Amino acid sequence: MYCLKKIIPAVFIFLIISCESQSNQKVNSEDTQKDINLQQKSYNVTVLRKFPHDSLSFIQGLTYYKGFLYETSGQQGQSSILKVDVKTGKVLQTHRISSKYFGEGSTIFKDKLYYFTWKDQVGWTFDLQTFKQTSIFCYDSEGWGITNNGENIIISDGTNLLRYKDENNFNTLKTKEVFYKGEAFNFLNELEYAKGDIYANIWGKDLIAVIDEESGEIKALINLAFLRNELDGSTLAEVLNGVAYIPESDTFIITGKNWPYYFEIKID
DSSP states (O other): OGGGTTSOHHHHHHHHHHHHOOOSSOOOHHHHSOOOOGGGOOOOEEEEEEEEOOTTOOEEEEEEETTEEEEEEOSTTTOEEEEEETTTOOEEEEEEOOTTOOEEEEEEETTEEEEEESSSOEEEEEETTTOOEEEEEEOSSOOOOEEEOSSSEEEEOSSSEEEEEOTTTOOEEEEEEOEETTEEOOOEEEEEEETTEEEEEETTSSEEEEEETTTOBEEEEEEOGGGGGGSTTOSSOOSEEEEEEETTTTEEEEEETTOSEEEEEEEO
8 A cells, every 4th residue: 555655546446456356376387387307407405404494484585694594474364574593493583464465575685674575566674673664665566586686686576587676666677587498487486696696496396496697597407306305294385485595604594385394405
């Protein structure tokens, strides 16, 4: 609603109805994504440890910052921010957003946590210490994943586009198309910027795409399906989702929607 103050009343009513009528599931990429040839994968993955993850968290975003994990979850009525001890998985702090919103990804940029929504085209910034809301921002697409490269905020919207956003007004500064073997590659989901590349979960797949930021080409597809063997037979576990980079150790924290564990992995 905050994003629509300048729109004439008739359009205003139409847009509110459109935004509030939403499903709790995205399109299943198994039905729409072309078969993926994994022969290009050239990275080795080593699992260093696993530690508890809240299996009730329908995770949408995961970020490591100054010794802690910050996780955002989805589903209307359950969307929230979690601050997590990276050593134990213990939840240290929680903030739940309004039940009318379906929360999505998050990133930390200039000491503020950015958290946005799937279809409502509204997001917020939060103080990292108190989780008190500090501002509101709007955008003109769906919101899926979000990260930053130290200069701009970068979001995905379920297509093969990455949108670079102005931190102050969230206007799109530029877009970058993502390709795999010369074809547009859709369903880019949760994002993480690490070592000059963008790591993206692929919705509906237990894969992470490593995207060359400069060219938009996918350099590698990392298959993490084997992690499901470590989920103790969980019946709640859904798709792989959540990737956070720890620069001090050059490792990644990986998990999934309603997974009972986080995994710290090394990617070489």
